[in-house]
Amino acid sequence: MNTNQELILTGDRTTGQLHLGHYVGSLRSRVELQETYKTYILLADVQALTTHYDQPELIANSVHQVTLDYLAVGIDPNKTTLFIQSMIPEIAELTVIFSMFVTVNTLRHNPTIKTEARDRGYTDLYYGFLGYPVSQAADIAFCKATLVPAGEDQIPHVETARKLVRRFNELYAPVFPEPRILTGERLGGLDGIGKMSKxxxxxxxxxxxxxxxxxxxxKAKTDPARIHRSDPGHPDICPVYAYHQLFxxxxxxxxxxxxxxxxxxxTDCKQLAGGAINELLEPFRERRNYYEQRENEVKEMLIEGTRQAxxxxxxxxxxxxxxxxIRYFDV
Ligand code: SF4
Known part of the structure; x- marks a missing residue:
């Protein structure tokens, strides 16, 4: 039963299936938090368009796949409201209103936007891509969320959301609470270079x-100093050791x-880590399989969650x- 007054908003861009990094960074805490908090999870298909606007089929398919990922890890639709972003036009409306209170330079200087633009090789920024934090602020605000469980890279976006709702409240009336972020752990990728990422x-x-x-x-990278089995290693720089620590x-x-x-x-060390990961994933596979056989049930869940949202x-x-x-009349 949801006993806490606070409301959680979280979600994922629907640009492909979710991975262990999502699980460690956010999904596992969502499963716990849904027991005590009213929780909204959005399938962010509009935000997926900011980088994948030319791949509509991938986005639509990912809505289905990400829903299965959520159900597989233990998100319970009886405790959590699961909904599709593009089916809530009011979020787009609120995005337009919030976009009046933020300058282009503020968005350009957002470190997450800067990093992602650099990683993607963008030399000029699409309006929608630059406006991502504004759209995210509207996601958080439309349901008056107070807690946002997300990765560290989302801190600047939640900060923008805080500023936007504060500005709205000062200008007009105190409609929105100020959200806080709950950051999760970061999982390194198999290449040992950056975070785990699709x-x-x-x-x-x-x-x-x-x-x-x-x-x-x-194929995972390990400590390059280990050529022979008897070479002393440095586990702290090895991604496989990080998996041992977590799993x-x-x-x-x-x-x-x-x-x-x-x-x-x-080889032995990787086998042990792989065994632990497979043990973690096994119940997810079973639940996924269960829901894959019940497409209509999953669709009904999404319809109901989207209706509530x-x-x-x-x-x-x-x-x-x-x-x-500006409420001139009801139509
Ligand atoms: S895989 Fe295991 S044994 Fe090999 S370097 Fe990493 S932690 Fe050490």
């Missing part, structure tokens, strides 16, 4: 088969010692219009 190709999908997991780990934590100290003293080979959005937009003095 676009970097260094991720393990949540629906990976046991063989996929094994194959991915076989096999009670044995992590043993692995650290064995690696440092050259008493375990990387839409009703909330309509109520909020009436308040917004009242506050701004």
């Amino acid at each position: 676009s970097m190709g260094n991720a393990i999908s949540l629906n990976a088969t046991p063989d996929d997991v094994k194959a991915k780990l076989t 096999r934590s009670i044995y992590a100290d043993d692995i650290h010692a064995s690696c440092s003293q050259g008493k375990i080979g990387c 839409r009703n909330t959005a309509k109520e909020t937009m009436l308040e917004v219009r009242e506050a701004m003095g």
Whole structure:
């Protein structure tokens, strides 16, 4: 039962299936938080357009796949409102209103926007891409969310949301609460370079088969100093050791010692990490399989969640219009 008065808003861009990095960074805490908080999770298909506008089929398919990922990890539609962003036009309306209170330069200087633009090789920015934080502010505000569980890269966006709702409240009337971010852990990718990410190709999908997991780990980067089994290693710079710490934590100290003293080979070490990851993923596979057989049930869940979110959005937009003095008449 939801006993807490605070409301959580979180979600994911629907640009492909979710992976272990999403699980560690946010999904596992969502599963816990839904027990005590009213939780809204949005399938951010409009925000997916900011980088994948030329791949509508991928976005639509990902809405389905990400929904299955959520259900597989234990998001319970009886406790959480799951909804599709593009089906709530009031979010787009609120995005337009919020866009009046933020300058182009503020958005240009947003560190997450800057990093992503650089990584994607953008020399000029699309209006929608630059406006991503404004759209996210509207996602958070339409349901009056107070907590946003997300990765560290989302901190600047939530800060923008805080400024926008504060500005609205000062200008018109106190309609919106100021949201706070709850940051999750960051999981490194298999390449040992950056965080686990779909676009970097260094991720393990949540629906990976046991063989996929094994194959991915076989290719994972390790400490380059370890050429022979007896070479002393540096587990702290090895992504596989990070997986031991997260998914096999009670044995992590043993692995650290064995690696440092050259008493375990990387192949064996990877096998142990892979086994632990497969153990974690097994119940997800079973739940996913269950829901894959029940397409209509999943669709009904999404329709119901989207209906609930839409009703909330309509109520909020009436308040917004009242506050701004632009509720001329009802149509
Ligand atoms: S033994 Fe394990 S922790 Fe050490 S370098 Fe190899 S894979 Fe990494």
